Amino acid sequence: MPAALAVAVIIVLAVIDVGVAQQPISNTNTALRFACGTNDAMSLATFSRNLNSTFSQLRSQLSNTGVYYAQAQNFVNGDAVYGVAQCRNYLSSTQCLACFDVAVSTIEPACGSANGANVILDNCFLRFENYDGFYKDPQGSSDVDVPAICGNESTSEPITAFNQSVEKLLSDIRDATPRTSDFYIASTRQVGSATNATVYAIAQCVENASNTICKNCLNTAYNSLSSCLPADEGRAINVACFMRFSEFPFFQNNQTINLIPFLAKGSSSKSGMIIGVSSGAGLLLLLLALFLWFRHWSKSKAVGKGDALDASELQGAKCYSYQDLKVATNNFSEEYLIGKGGFGEVFKAVVDGGNIVAVKKLHVGFRAKKEFENEVNLISNVRHRNLILQLGWCIDGPELLLVLEYMPQGSLDKFLWGEKKGTLNWKQRSEIIFGIARGLVHLHGEFHVKIIHRDIKSSNILLDSDFQPKIADFGLARFLPEDQTHVSTRFAGTMGYTAPEYAIRGHLSEKVDTYSFGIVALEVISGRNCSDVNDSGPRTEYLLDRAWELYEKGIPIKLIDEAIDPNEYQEEGVKKIIEIALMCTQSPASLRPTMSEVYIMLSSEPELEQRQMSRPTYIDVDRRIHIGGSCE
Structure with a gap:
């Protein structure tokens, strides 16, 4: 058995739960x-x-x-x-x-x-x-310390083991939730080692609250809920946060969030999978997709009448016919064309009786069609407000097609240096930076499969009608053909945005996305393309060169786009984001923060912990290396 296949089988067998049906979901709207x-x-x-x-x-x-x-x-x-x-x-x-x-x-x-x-x-x-x-302060003057609502029945499990499991789970989600991108955690824990029982728990803070308010509220909630034990369920209710545990499932098993990245600083999930590294990774995803399908099938067979599973558990994508999409785009005509990129052209279309969607034509021929279908079906279950929703696919025509949600404002680059240059105000720009960070946190650590994008850039950030950003093309980098001008046999990415260790040595980790995020954040602040050269000074300067030079001189605020009204922003806030962006571009990769750490820094007070930083390394569009830190 090949090594990659053996590893894949071991991982799948380690998580498969054969013959155990998910209990009916216990939820009410009382x-x-x-x-x-x-x-x-x-x-x-x-x-x-x-x-x-x-x-x-x-x-x-x-x-x-x-x-x-x-x-x-x-x-x-x-x-x-x-x-x-x-x-x-x-x-x-x-x-x-x-x-x-x-x-x-x-x-x-x-x-x-x-x-x-x-x-x-x-x-x-x-x-x-x-x-x-x-x-901003959801506690307000009207909030009071409300006692927990405890279940009327005691647990049916051994009390000591149950109490220990619940307390540890609640403690973990209390600590992890303020570090997530949207102040939300759902997790489970086995009760002791001599039982198959599971306890379910969530914690959620009001999303627009501060990190400090979230922490304080969850500390109160944790202390309040502890008094419920050994009751079989409990709820801590507060206008700033909500925490709940139960012996009975109230969310699906595949809706849990990996706690590891949010509990230990700098740690990452070793069980996460990297989409698009090699053919072995593709095979692993195929096996995972088959496993998810098998689990869904086995549950549906085991559930009795009246216990139907929630349709949202594994929704998957819809398979469209090539003919229907051809008609919807008027044979992929120019009048329906709304964008072009490394993957191919994107067309506006109306499907399913009036829904406006985007249809992306992928230039990959017939290669690995079944593998493509399984990966897209898996990725279609990734749902987050800062990630493009993949609605479906088509494999029965001459090209592979993706059906995506439609973004009316188009891509971010048009607003930074394209035809809509200078129209974004500072509030919109800062929300775009926050939103991109939130989306990457979800891809890296909050979905049950780790996804590394590998091609974060302004043209891959789309904006909805409220100018909220959505990351596009995640999980599909492996389908890029190798004859694209910006793609080599060692990596799939775009020069100027690509981390040096990946571009030079093919070393791939989630810190590759962190580097690209830093570059995009500098573009959003400056309104300047990272690959554009400034020849007006004594030497040729790319955006990253300029940002570092201003940072060293103590005047990073001068990087900000002149089109932004100075009355719209506070200099300390802009300076903080520039410093975070430069942290993200440090080399070697170990010096960069994780995206969860980036989001916490963005959400914290303006003052940042002082870090020793060195000039970043940059790979320009001609593959020339501008040496700063180590590329290893």
Whole structure:
């Protein structure tokens, strides 16, 4: 048996759970807590219009796949209404909206004309006030320390083993959650070693809160929940965070998040898989896809009547016919063309009775069609608000086709140095940098398969109607043909964005994406292409050269795009992001932070811990090496 196949089989056998059916999911949308404000609106008619409009906007945002947090506001003619809603990340969009609707129907009759209210359910929460301060500080003046809601029954498992397992699991998710990109963790733990029982737990903070507020709230929640033991379930409810444990499953087994990257600084999951390294990796993914299909099939066979599995457990992508996509794009005509890239052309299309999508034509011929299908089906289960959703594929025509969600604003590069140059303000740019970081954190450590993108660049960042970024082309780098001008036999990437150790020696790790993120962040700040040369000074300077030179002189703020209004930003905040970007481009790769560490730094106070840094190494488009640190 070849070594790669042996390793793949060992990994698959290590995680396969043959013949054990997932228990029915235990979830309800019963209100756990609600509170109404003590003051009435000034004008009930105006207040009602603003409240209904706010609820409508929140619901519209939550209807988008991968969106679990929404905020909206309306203040026409006074009686302002500021609202937030958040769903648990294990829900499908349909389930999220169902919970939101219950929340609305709970608040409206109970609170009448009160100009503030909040309601917390197992699956979501909803809050509105007549002020916006709680967006950044969700605790506000109305929050109190609420006792945990404990189950009425004691655990059926050995009490000591159960208590120890629950306390360790809750402790781990308490510590890990503030370090994730969206303040959310779902995890499981086996109860002792002499039983097959499992305990399930989640923790979630209000996404727009600060890291400090999240930590403090979860510490309180952990202490509160500990008092529930040995009850078989418990919930800690607070307007800033929510924590829950249960003997009974309330999310699917494949919806857990790897805790390791968020518990030990600098550690990474050794069991994660790198998509696109070699044919062995492709085979491994094939086996994993088959395993997931087998597990899904075995569960469906084992589940009895009335215990149907949630359709969101393993949704997969849809297989489209080539003829239908050909018609939808008018035979892939120029008038439908919306973009070109290393993978091929992208066309706008309308499918499935009115849905606008993007169809990407991949120039890879018939190579590895079945492998392509299995990988795309697997990657289609990666759902995050900062990652492009892959809706389907087609393999029955002369090209391989991907069907993706449509991004109306197009790619980021158009707004930095293309036809829409200079139109992004600082708030939009900073949110784009944060969003890219969030998406990479999810790819590297929050999905059950580790995915290294390998080609992060501004043209692979797409913007939705609200200018929120979505990373495109993740997991598909291995399908790039080797005759592309920016692709060699040693790596798939784009010169200027590619980490030196990968471009020179083929050394691939998640730190390759960290390097590329740093370059893109500098592009967003400066509005300048990393490959453009500045010949106006005494020597030729690329963007990374310029950023480092200004950093050494203590004036990194001069890197910022002159098109941005100076009144829109604080210099310390911009300086911090530039410093983080330069940390990301350090060599060797061990000096770079992980993306989870990057996101924590971006979310923290402006002051950064001082680090010794050296001039970064840069590989230009002509493959010339600008030496800084080691390329090993």
